[in-house]
Amino acid sequence: MELGLDVRTVGSHSVVDVKGEIDVYTAPKLREKLIELVSQGSYDVVVNLEGVDFLDSTGLGVLVGALKRVKAHDGSLSLVCTQDKILKIFKITGLTKVFPIHGSVEEAIGGTD
Amino acid sequence: MELGLDVRTVGSHSVVDVKGEIDVYTAPKLREKLIELVSQGSYDVVVNLEGVDFLDSTGLGVLVGALKRVKAHDGSLSLVCTQDKILKIFKITGLTKVFPIHGSVEEAIGGTD
Amino acid sequence: MAMVELSIPPRSAYVGVVRLAVSSLARKAGLDEEVVDDLKIAVSEACTNAVEDTPGDDPISIRWMEEDDRVTIEIADRRPSSNAEDPLDTQGFSTRLTMSLALLESLVDSFELTAREGGGYCTRLVVNR
Amino acid sequence: MAMVELSIPPRSAYVGVVRLAVSSLARKAGLDEEVVDDLKIAVSEACTNAVEDTPGDDPISIRWMEEDDRVTIEIADRRPSSNAEDPLDTQGFSTRLTMSLALLESLVDSFELTAREGGGYCTRLVVNR
Ligand SMILES: Nc1ncnc2c1ncn2[C@@H]1O[C@H](COP(=O)(O)OP(=O)(O)O)[C@@H](O)[C@H]1O
Ligand SMILES: Nc1ncnc2c1ncn2[C@@H]1O[C@H](COP(=O)(O)OP(=O)(O)O)[C@@H](O)[C@H]1O
Numbered sequence: 244m245e246l247g248l249d250v251r252t253v254g255s256h257s258v259v260d261v262k263g264e265i266d267v268y269t270a271p272k273l274r275e276k277l278i279e280l281v282s283q284g285s286y287d288v289v290v291n292l293e294g295v296d297f298l299d300s301t302g303l304g305v306l307v308g309a310l311k312r313v314k315a316h317d318g319s320l321s322l323v324c325t326q327d328k329i330l331k332i333f334k335i336t337g338l339t340k341v342f343p344i345h346g347s348v349e350e351a352i353g354g355t356d
Numbered sequence: 357m358e359l360g361l362d363v364r365t366v367g368s369h370s371v372v373d374v375k376g377e378i379d380v381y382t383a384p385k386l387r388e389k390l391i392e393l394v395s396q397g398s399y400d401v402v403v404n405l406e407g408v409d410f411l412d413s414t415g416l417g418v419l420v421g422a423l424k425r426v427k428a429h430d431g432s433l434s435l436v437c438t439q440d441k442i443l444k445i446f447k448i449t450g451l452t453k454v455f456p457i458h459g460s461v462e463e464a465i466g467g468t469d
Numbered sequence: 470m471a472m473v474e475l476s477i478p479p480r481s482a483y484v485g486v487v488r489l490a491v492s493s494l495a496r497k498a499g500l501d502e503e504v505v506d507d508l509k510i511a512v513s514e515a516c517t518n519a520v521e522d523t524p525g526d527d528p529i530s531i532r533w534m535e536e537d538d539r540v541t542i543e544i545a546d547r548r549p550s551s552n553a554e555d556p557l558d559t560q561g562f563s564t565r566l567t568m569s570l571a572l573l574e575s576l577v578d579s580f581e582l583t584a585r586e587g588g589g590y591c592t593r594l595v596v597n598r
Numbered sequence: 599m600a601m602v603e604l605s606i607p608p609r610s611a612y613v614g615v616v617r618l619a620v621s622s623l624a625r626k627a628g629l630d631e632e633v634v635d636d637l638k639i640a641v642s643e644a645c646t647n648a649v650e651d652t653p654g655d656d657p658i659s660i661r662w663m664e665e666d667d668r669v670t671i672e673i674a675d676r677r678p679s680s681n682a683e684d685p686l687d688t689q690g691f692s693t694r695l696t697m698s699l700a701l702l703e704s705l706v707d708s709f710e711l712t713a714r715e716g717g718g719y720c721t722r723l724v725v726n727r
Contacts, residue, residue, distance in 0.1 A: 417694035
């Protein structure tokens with residue numbers, strides 16, 4: 244139940260590749276990483292959820308928190324997700340209307356430019 | 357926690373490739389398969405444990421039971437195992453003196469011919 | 470009726486253990502993989518809500534009950550009574566708890582949160598088979 | 599001291615659930631992967647011995663207790679008292695129980711089997727950290 248976080252820069256975007264389970268125990272690590280990025284001036288962030296096996300309200304809360312932070316800097320937060328079981332969570336909670344959700348990192352970067 | 361069992365014939369030997377966890381819940385399936393083989397006239401049996409993640413006394417008991425059955429027909433039962441964590445179980449229980457344990461199926465078949 | 474009980478300290482580190490045990494039980498019970506995934510989330514939500522609101526060390530108890538036509542999971546805690554909180558934050562986003570309740574309502578066939586005698590809450594989740 | 603408790607029906611299907619929960623707890627506790635593997639086997643042996651000798655429905659209780667210098671796991675049952683049995687079968691092979699006890703002795707730092715008041719046995723396993 245480890246959470247893997249890799250950050251890379253693609254053009255003007257910071258892409259965070261997340262791997263593993265995001266729950267109440269591991270979510271603080273993701274929250275800190277996203278806060279760090281914004282505090283370092285990354286306001287266009289892509290969170291790639293393709294490697295995520297589990298996501299619940301705690302992870303959603305962290306993503307919403309990060310969205311508020313980048314919006315305060317006129318930035319953007321978009322997600323990459325094609326897994327049905329993860330998309331379902333965004334649909335149930337109405338967050339598909341809040342986050343741009345893309346099929347690939349390339350699409351996410353093109354879409355928010 | 358499924359147990360996978362594949363049987364193939366190599367020369368005069370029956371090779372059973374075991375995959376998964378052998379414990380008190382799954383061992384009966386292995387026991388039945390080995391009894392079936394012997395009752396069908398396979399007296400030279402190789403049990404390949406390379407795909408086994410877990411083995412405890414119940415699995416060992418099943419292997420000893422099968423050994424007794426093939427010996428009653430002047431047959432042989434040899435094992436294929438290179439995983440330290442599984443070999444350890446055979447060492448602790450003294451079964452390395454009871455079973456020929458080989459590094460590969462080829463070696464096991466050559467060794468008992 | 471087959472019953473399995475589990476009791477954990479009210480700490481986030483143990484929620485994953487409950488999820489692992491419940492998903493193993495759910496698979497053994499023959500539930501579809503999609504139902505198993507839904508149940509993992511629902512149980513995680515119930516445990517997270519209990520953990521987040523338990524200030525002391527009172528353990529959280531989880532009871533798995535398997536019957537022919539359904540599986541019932543109860544998550545019982547001793548957290549203090551909470552007042553209804555605003556479902557949206559100051560910027561109009563749903564709070565974590567609002568999203569948690571939406572997930573609980575939607576992912577199982579029946580979801581109930583009741584106050585326990587002696588204090589605390591019991592979350593009851595039912596999945597029909 | 600962090601304590602996790604688990605109670606299962608005395609049926610073989612549930613031994614894997616205990617193993618899964620214990621290995622998750624052991625990893626979280628920071629035990630080496632080799633120690634985790636040893637503990638999985640020891641717990642499986644203790645539960646198997648309890649399951650095999652419990653004729654009725656009395657549950658088997660597992661208690662995980664984590665301290666700074668060690669982890670203690672107790673597996674308690676209500677099985678009837680058993681007489682000492684022959685360690686070897688008629689053909690001179692070790693019985694399953696003999697092998698189980700050899701594994702329990704060897705895979706943890708301390709192994710104890712004691713009779714419980716009120717009937718049954720408690721298997722206590724200790725791993726030093
Ligand atoms: N150890 C437990 N694990 C899971 N659910 C429990 C546990 N103890 C009680 N509950 C559930 O909590 C709900 C409220 O029960 P209540 O009688 O008010 O509390 P208690 O049973 O502790 O006195 C009941 O549905 C009960 O089944
Ligand atoms: N629910 C349980 N889970 C694990 N171990 C237990 C449990 N209940 C008792 N034990 C252990 O069994 C051992 C024998 O305890 P004893 O007092 O004789 O039984 P009990 O505590 O049930 O009356 C003690 O070491 C105790 O810690």
